[in-house]
Amino acid sequence: MPELPEMENYKIQLSQHILDLPITKVAVNREKSINVEPHRFTEELMGLRIIFIERRGKHLVFHLDNGRRLLLHLMLGGLLYFGGAEHKPARTTQIEISFGEQTLYFIGLRLGYLHLLSAKETEEALSDLGPELFDRRMNEHKFAELLGKRRGNLKTALVNQSIIAGIGNCYADEIAFVAGIRPDAKLQSLTAEDLSKLYHAAREVLTEATRQGGYIELPLTQEDQLTGGFNEHCRVYDRGGEACLVCGQPIVKAEISGRKVFYCTNCQHE
Known part of the structure; x- marks a missing residue:
């Protein structure tokens, strides 16, 4: 999607x-x-x-x-x-x-x-949508508040459009990897440092992916050389069984609440 x-x-x-x-x-x-x-x-x-x-x-x-x-x-x-x-x-x-x-x-x-x-x-x-990550009113404190008052696992929270709008399956996994936290980690177990890492990872991943045209493969126009450029830069998403780009361990493919999820057991903690 x-x-x-x-x-x-x-x-x-x-x-x-x-x-x-x-x-x-x-x-x-x-x-x-x-x-x-x-x-x-x-x-x-x-x-x-x-x-x-x-x-x-x-x-x-x-x-x-x-x-x-x-x-x-x-x-x-x-x-x-x-x-x-x-x-x-x-x-x-x-x-x-x-x-x-x-x-x-x-x-x-x-x-x-x-x-x-x-x-x-x-x-x-659009009234049920949560705030935008890049809204001028969003900051690290607000982000931590939005996730910190929830229960459940990280992946489910990140893709919940009523919490933060715009993040889906792919980027939730990419954000969790960059932050070094497993997508099945319980929100109530995350520290202030973890939430800070997630905030900065989210901004980094979404900025990078937008700059590289996202992961859709079909070009928007005949001349479009940008769309789909992020496909080759996914660190964990859709890479189940492949070697982690950081440590070489196989990327795990699992399921959380009916959603497929990808992560590295070595680079990400619970």
Whole structure:
């Protein structure tokens, strides 16, 4: 599932391509991916312009010039592609929004969605999300407070969107590794030093992953050389059985509360 770095990468790149261009065509190939009747969705969007793109957690919010919003959540397997029809990936698209000769393709929205909402409805839809790690009001003390008052294991807390928005399976494991703490560690056992390490590890990992384009392999455009660059830099995620890059011990693949998890028993403590 695309997480903060993937969605931030999409936000940055799309902002360079589609802002202030009139929408010239809309195609809805799967009605369940939207929240209104297809004809209304199409009619409302035609001729409008996207004037700003915002990321909130794992969501993108497309601000339209009439004050309404498009709220996107890619969920599991969702992808975006922007370009001409001749370069469109050979995959089923659920929604297509065109800006002249170029089209933004929404791929894999079997579980995800693109909802047309008012500003107030968008705010309500995102109201359960926790704070952003890079929000100016977030700091080490606030981060420690958010995790310190919880119970349960570290992995479950890090991926809980109501605690901190934007972190999912991949980056929770990467953050835990950089902090030197096992993802199955109990929150109540973490010291102030552990929480400090987690805060700085989270900022380091998410900054690095965003800079390297996240882990999605499909480029956003034909010229895109950035998207998916972090794939080769994962320290533990999806590397079960492979040697730890630090100590050489095999990376453990396990399961916590139904989620797969990867960690090094030598480099990470409980």
